[in-house]
Amino acid sequence: MNVLGIETSCDETSAAVVSNGKDILSNITVSSLNLHKKYNGIIPEIAFRRQLETITQVTEEAIRKSRIKIKALDLISVTANPGLLGSLLVGLTFAKAVSLSYNIRCIEVDHLYAHIYSALLGQKKPVFPFIALVISGGHTSLFKIDSFEKFNLIGSTLDDACGEAFDKVSKILGLGYPGGPIVERMARYGKPSIRFNCCDTNKKFDFSFSGIKTAVLYYVNNLRSKQSGNLSKTQIYDICASFQKSVAEALIKKSFLACSEKRSKLLIVAGGVAANTFLRESFLKYFLDKDIKVIFPSKTLCMDNAAMVAGIGYHLFKKAEVKTC
Ligand code: KG4
Numbered sequence: 010m011n012v013l014g015i016e017t018s019c020d021e022t023s024a025a026v027v028s029n030g031k032d033i034l035s036n037i038t039v040s041s042l043n044l045h046k047k048y049n050g051i052i053p054e055i056a057f058r059r060q061l062e063t064i065t066q067v068t069e070e071a072i073r074k075s076r077i078k079i080k081a082l083d084l085i086s087v088t089a090n091p092g093l094l095g096s097l098l099v100g101l102t103f104a105k106a107v108s109l110s111y112n113i114r115c116i117e118v119d120h121l122y123a124h125i126y127s128a129l130l131g132q133k134k135p136v137f138p139f140i141a142l143v144i145s146g147g148h149t150s151l152f153k154i155d156s157f158e159k160f161n162l163i164g165s166t167l168d169d170a171c172g173e174a175f176d177k178v179s180k181i182l183g184l185g186y187p188g189g190p191i192v193e194r195m196a197r198y199g200k201p202s203i204r205f206n207c208c209d210t211n212k213k214f215d216f217s218f219s220g221i222k223t224a225v226l227y228y229v230n231n232l233r234s235k236q237s238g239n240l241s242k243t244q245i246y247d248i249c250a251s252f253q254k255s256v257a258e259a260l261i262k263k264s265f266l267a268c269s270e271k272r273s274k275l276l277i278v279a280g281g282v283a284a285n286t287f288l289r290e291s292f293l294k295y296f297l298d299k300d301i302k303v304i305f306p307s308k309t310l311c312m313d314n315a316a317m318v319a320g321i322g323y324h325l326f327k328k329a330e331v332k333t334c
Pocket residue numbers: 019144145146147148171172173175176187188189190193280281282283284285286311312313
């Protein structure tokens with residue numbers, strides 16, 4: 010079964026063709042990220058205008074590259090939520106138009122479920138139930154997954170998302186946007202010698218990142234006023250390393266707790282922040298002797314992409330328990 014995936018929930022325009030929920034025949038993504046950098050965040054108006062301009066070309070390119078004729082497509086799977094309203098509408102409207110024009114069935118899928126599925130592309134069917142952690146610019150969510158149709162949210166962030174915290178720390182340090190990859194790069198040269206802690210939460214599987222971001226802000230302001238000037242490179246490196254380590258520890262702690270309590274032998278870590286090498290290595294090291302397998306998507310599939318949307322769409326469609334558009 011050949012599925013055309015369409016993803017436009019944030020700043021990317023992406024289309025992909027995936028066969029049987031496993032084999033990626035094509036996966037084309039263009040991003041408007043460069044247009045947002047000077048604003049230190051995504052501007053919804055700019056994102057959806059760019060998506061309107063690019064969606065036809067990106068989809069044509071994905072179909073051409075897959076070598077599957079458009080009439081041989083069995084299904085269109087499109088991200089319906091969560092995301093930026095205007096951006097989602099571009100993908101949904103486009104998918105519906107293609108569906109009607111070529112008489113191809115179309116289903117709507119959840120962006121976070123698609124992120125989780127990105128770790129399973131090209132893999133054997135997982136053993137259910139398992140735990141999944143989605144860490145992105147907009148979400149930090151823990152799920153217990155009983156089947157491809159049953160995703161139970163067991164915890165989420167009470168304030169900033171994990172990627173958002175990276176972005177804000179980068180902004181505090183004047184390093185640029187998106188902050189995650191920059192903070193990771195700086196952290197490589199630093200020592201995690203400063204104590205920044207992620208706050209505790211009342212519910213055991215929830216997260217909170219706004220406290221640690223504020224702790225970094227106070228620390229930086231204090232240094233700046235003491236030195237009456239800019240921070241040294243070493244200070245920036247150490248702040249990034251300390252912040253990153255503390256975030257990794259909080260994510261690992263809650264994920265392990267969820268796996269232990271829900272008796273899961275598998276943990277999936279997905280979303281943009283899961284591209285972070287330090288984080289990936291920290292998870293793998295911690296879980297090495299815990300009899301729990303940890304898997305991540307490849308680094309390119311951590312970012313928003315349509316292959317993951319096509320992949321989860323295939324499974325949901327087979328169960329026919331989804332809204333068709
Ligand atoms: O999943 P994603 O591409 O888009 C959303 O659905 O939000 O995630 C984007 C987020 C941004 O906040 C970005 O700073 C963060 O993922 N990110 C990273 C890294 N690469 C991207 N965070 C930490 N380390 C990275 N290497």
